[in-house]
Amino acid sequence: MMKLLARNRHAVQRIGYSFITLMAVVTVLPIVGTVLFILFKGGSAISWEFLTSFPHDGMRAGGILPAIIGTLYLTIGTAIFSVPLGIAAAIYLSEYAKDTPLTRTIRLAIINLAGIPSVVYGLFGLGLFVLFLQFGTSILAASLTLSIMTLPVIISTAEEALRSVPQQFRTVSISLGATRWQTIQRIVLKEALPGILTGVILGLERAAGETAPILFTGAAFFLPRLPQSPFDATMALPYHLFVISTQVPEMPIQIQYGTALVLLVFVLTMNIIATVIRSRARAKRQW
C-alpha cells in the first residue's frame, strides 16, 4: 500500500489537495449559508414599525425598539470604559514595557482574560458590580462587565498595530526634540490608528452580541419604557432573541427571525467596517 502510494505521489497530491479544498468549502459554506438564511427569512419581518415600536401582547406583537436602544447603550457604555483603558495598556506594552517577569505576567493575564468563559464574566460582574459595589442590575454593571471581557481583544490588536509602526519614526521624532509622550501621541498613535480602530470595533462587536455576561448584570426580560439612567436595567437584542426563542410560548416565528436579522446586521456592519478600515490602511501604507 505504502509503495503504491509512493509511486503514485502525484495522484496522492491531487486527491489530497481536493480533500483539503473540500474541507475548507465545508467549513465556509455554512457561514455564508447562515447569514443568507437569516437575511432571507427575517427580511419580511422588518418594517419601520418593527424597528421603532415597543413589544406588546406579551412580546408576541409589536417591535423591538427597546432592545435595539439597549444594545446601543451597552455597546457605547462598553466603549467608554474599555477603549481608553485598552489603548493605554497597549501603549504601555508596546512603548514602555521592557521584557521583565512583570511584563510577561501582564501578557499571561491578558491571555487568560481572553480565555475566561463569558458566563464566568457574568458571575464576576454579579459579585463585584451588582452586589459588592451595589450598582444593581443596571446598564452600568453590564457595561463594566462587558468592558473587562472586551479588554484583551483591544489590548492585543492595538499593541500589534503600535508595534508595526517602524522604530525610525520614533527615533526621528525624539531627535527633533519631541518628548516621549509627544512622539507617541502625534506620530505613533496617528500611524497606528487604523489598526487600533479595527481592534476596537472587533472587540465591541463581540460585546454587542454577547448574552451570558449581561444575563445577571443588566439584562431585563421586558421593560415598558426606555432606561432613564445608567442605573436602570435594559433590554438587549441578544438577550431578547434568547427570551423570545426559548421562554415565550407560541411566539410568532416571523418576529424571532426579524430579531435575529437585526442583531446579525448590527454585528455584521461592525465587522465589515473593521475589515474595510484594515484593508484600506494596508493598501495605503507606505512603510
Add this chain to the structure above:
Amino acid sequence: MEKSLNWREFIITRAIKASGYSAIVFVLLIFFFLMREGLPALSEVDASSLLSLRWYPIENYFGILPLITGSLIVTLGAALIAVPFGIGTAVYISEIAPRWMREILKPLVELLGGLPSVVLGFLGILVVSPNLRILLDLPTGLTAFTGSLLLGGIAVPTVVSVAEDALDAVPRSYREGAWALGATPWQTIWRVTLPAAKSGVLTAIMLGVGRAIGETMTVMMVTGNAPVLALKLNSLFSPVRTMTATIAAEMGEVANGSVHYHTLFLIGIILFLISLTVNVIASSVVFRAKKRAERILS
C-alpha cells in the same frame, strides 16, 4: 509652559503604566470574587453530595459530576469536528489557496467568530435540531451532538486563525528545500510544514477546546439541559446539561447567598480553573517553541 508640559507628561506616563497593569488586577479581582462567593459552598454542601450523580438543587442535591461529564462530552464532540476542519481550512488558506481566495476566506472565517452565539443557538433550535431528529431518528433533536455540531462551528475560527498564523510563520526556505528534494507540495505540507508548525497547531487546538468548553448560550439552547451522567458514547445522542448552561439557566432564579447560589459560583471556579490551565499550557507551548526556534537559528 515648559514646567506644565513636564507635569502633564509625568501624569500621562503614570496613567499609562497603571493601565498596563490593569489586566493583572482584573484577573486577580475575578479570581477573588469567584472565591468569595463560591468557596462557602464547600462547607455548606457535603463532599459526598457534590460528588454524587444527582443535580436537583430544589431538593438539595448538588452533584456536579453530571454537569462536568456533560461539558466534557459536548466539548469532545465539538473538538472532533473543529480540529480536523479547522486545521484543514488553515492548511488550505495558508498553503493552497491563491491570494485572492485568501483575502475572501480570512474575513469570512473571522465573521463566523463574530456571529453572536445566541444566533447560532436560535438556528440550532429552529433548523438544526428538527432536521437531526428526523435524520438520526431520535426522540428529541436537542442532544449533546446538536451542541457539539454548533460548538464545533464556534471553535473553528479560533483553530483556523491560530493554526494559520503558525503555518504562515514557517520559513519559506523549509518548503523550498523540500520541493528541491523532489517532494510534492502535498508531501511538503504533511512532512515539513505541519511538523514545523506543530506547537502552534497544538496551541490552536487547545484554544479551540477552551473556547468550546466555555461557550454558554448555544449549548444552553440546544442540548436539552438534562443533568444526567454522560459516560457512554451513545449519551452523545441524548440530552445533557453543561456547567456553563447550568449557571446561565439557574443563576437568575436563586436567592443571593443561598447554598444553590454558592454552588453555582463553585462551578464558575471550576470553569475559571479549566480556562486558566488551558491558557497557561497553551502559552507555555508557544513560549517553548519560540525558544527552540531561537536555538536552532543561533
